[in-house]
Amino acid sequence: xxxxxxxxxxxxxxxxxxxxxxxxxxxxxxxxxxxxxxxxxxxxxxxxxxxxxxxxxxxxxxxxxxxxxxxxxxxxxxxxxxxxxxxxxxxxxxxxxxxxxxxxxxxxxxxxxx
Amino acid sequence: xxxxxxxxxxxxxxxxxxxxxxxxxxxxxxxxxxxxxxxxxxxxxxxxxxxxxxxxxxxxxxxxxxxxxxxxxxxxxxxxxxxxxxxxxxxxxxxxxxxxxxxxxxxxxxxxxxxxxxxxxxxxxxxxxxxxxxxxxxxxxxxxxxxxxxxxxxxxxxxxxxxxxxxxxxxxxxxxxxxxxxxxxxxxxxxxxxxxxxxxxxxxxxxxxxxxxxxxxxxxxxxxxxxxxxxxxxxxxxxxxxxxxxxxxxxxxxxxxxxxxxxxxxxxxxxxxxxxxxxxxxxxxxxxxxxxxxxxxxxxxxxxxxxxxxxxxxxxxxxxxxxxxxxxxxxxxxxxxxxxxxxxxxxxx
Numbered sequence: 001x002x003x004x005x006x007x008x009x010x011x012x013x014x015x016x017x018x019x020x021x022x023x024x025x026x027x028x029x030x031x032x033x034x035x036x037x038x039x040x041x042x043x044x045x046x047x048x049x050x051x052x053x054x055x056x057x058x059x060x061x062x063x064x065x066x067x068x069x070x071x072x073x074x075x076x077x078x079x080x081x082x083x084x085x086x087x088x089x090x091x092x093x094x095x096x097x098x099x100x101x102x103x104x105x106x107x108x109x110x111x112x113x114x
Numbered sequence: 115x116x117x118x119x120x121x122x123x124x125x126x127x128x129x130x131x132x133x134x135x136x137x138x139x140x141x142x143x144x145x146x147x148x149x150x151x152x153x154x155x156x157x158x159x160x161x162x163x164x165x166x167x168x169x170x171x172x173x174x175x176x177x178x179x180x181x182x183x184x185x186x187x188x189x190x191x192x193x194x195x196x197x198x199x200x201x202x203x204x205x206x207x208x209x210x211x212x213x214x215x216x217x218x219x220x221x222x223x224x225x226x227x228x229x230x231x232x233x234x235x236x237x238x239x240x241x242x243x244x245x246x247x248x249x250x251x252x253x254x255x256x257x258x259x260x261x262x263x264x265x266x267x268x269x270x271x272x273x274x275x276x277x278x279x280x281x282x283x284x285x286x287x288x289x290x291x292x293x294x295x296x297x298x299x300x301x302x303x304x305x306x307x308x309x310x311x312x313x314x315x316x317x318x319x320x321x322x323x324x325x326x327x328x329x330x331x332x333x334x335x336x337x338x339x340x341x342x343x344x345x346x347x348x349x350x351x352x353x354x355x356x357x358x359x360x361x362x363x364x365x366x367x368x369x370x371x372x373x374x375x376x377x378x379x380x381x382x383x384x385x386x387x388x389x390x391x392x393x394x395x396x397x398x399x400x401x402x403x404x405x406x407x408x409x410x411x412x413x414x415x416x417x418x419x420x421x422x423x424x425x426x427x428x429x430x431x432x433x434x435x436x437x438x439x440x441x442x443x444x445x446x447x448x449x450x451x452x453x454x455x456x457x458x459x460x461x462x463x
């Protein structure tokens with residue numbers, strides 16, 4: 001994300017603290033169609049919205065998320081698909097859907113005036 | 115698969131009235147709420163011929179935003195056609211993940227007041243600073259302060275008793291914080307003092323002083339997010355509620371209608387010329403349930419909330435306007451998804 005301000009560098013983007021940007025996801029899986037994704041520094045914000053959008057995907061059989069301990073900065077997301085796509089593809093589709101939703105809300109909001 | 119999806123529709127809702135009500139409404143009854151959780155599983159209503167999966171096109175068709183009231187720092191709007199997890203994610207991002215600038219390090223040069231140094235530093239941190247955080251970088255740990263990530267304020271107040279007995283500077287206020295531009299910061303903010311970084315409010319008391327007491331500190335502002343400390347949260351409140359929907363049975367007329375109308379403390383009901391009562395101002399309803407408390411009216415009044423109709427309110431602390439805050443929140447949501455996506459792709463390579 002490049003900022004329009006001349007004094008901000010790319011190394012340090014203007015939205016997300018840089019420490020939240022490393023080793024975001026780990027995958028624990030021994031089959032392509034189900035996996036547990038371990039997110040670092042994520043919480044209900046991303047967890048619940050991903051769980052929601054994955055449940056809304058007809059190719060996904062199960063999705064669920066948990067925050068195992070409140071003092072751990074980890075969030076687990078479990079995905080099981082109907083085996084015509086892999087769980088990683090399902091997650092990428094979900095992220096894409098969330099981005100589309102967000103972009104559409106922004107577009108609509110920008111067009112709305114009082 | 116394709117034949118099956120042709121049979122499923124998403125336009126008409128569910129054929130069963132009870133189930134359709136469960137799907138789209140949260141019912142409020144005397145003991146409490148019913149069906150507070152939405153059903154999001156894609157195949158939940160397949161046997162009834164309803165497609166509950168996500169589809170971007172139909173989302174776009176159903177989605178709308180309507181602004182109810184807008185002041186620079188207070189925004190109330192309706193967001194229709196979105197489910198609770200998305201609305202909640204935006205609310206959470208507004209509170210905890212939109213960055214602002216706040217005082218983080220305080221160098222105490224002199225403090226002869228009654229307030230301890232650490233308490234003073236905490237109070238200074240909580241003062242909202244009016245400066246666009248998008249002009250700054252996050253300060254990296256163990257790096258020198260630079261003009262790109264730090265703002266410096268100095269606070270120098272001395273309380274004195276004048277010859278005529280009046281006391282000056284009995285209270286150190288936020289307006290006493292003086293911005294000390296470093297490097298090219300002066301050019302960055304122009305010459306108009308109103309555009310300069312300053313506390314959003316001038317009259318926040320920092321401490322009380324007695325004659326002879328002095329306070330001299332240097333404050334270093336850094337950019338960070340509300341998850342780290344609440345002083346970086348850009349909102350006083352960001353909250354939403356669901357739109358109330360109140361339906362009254364047509365049998366409530368005449369005198370009975372007047373009794374029901376007088377029960378509502380928010381004056382939600384109006385009576386038509388025909389004597390029929392109806393909810394004219396559902397937005398004013400606070401769900402106090404006064405109208406269904408009387409056993410006589412309980413079966414006649416249906417109190418519900420519409421599951422995908424959010425009344426969002428954003429009250430800013432002053433760094434950005436409420437409108438900008440919501441736009442930032444949406445961008446941050448996208449950015450969070452992007453970071454996860456890049457990280458996933460890195461794992462595969």
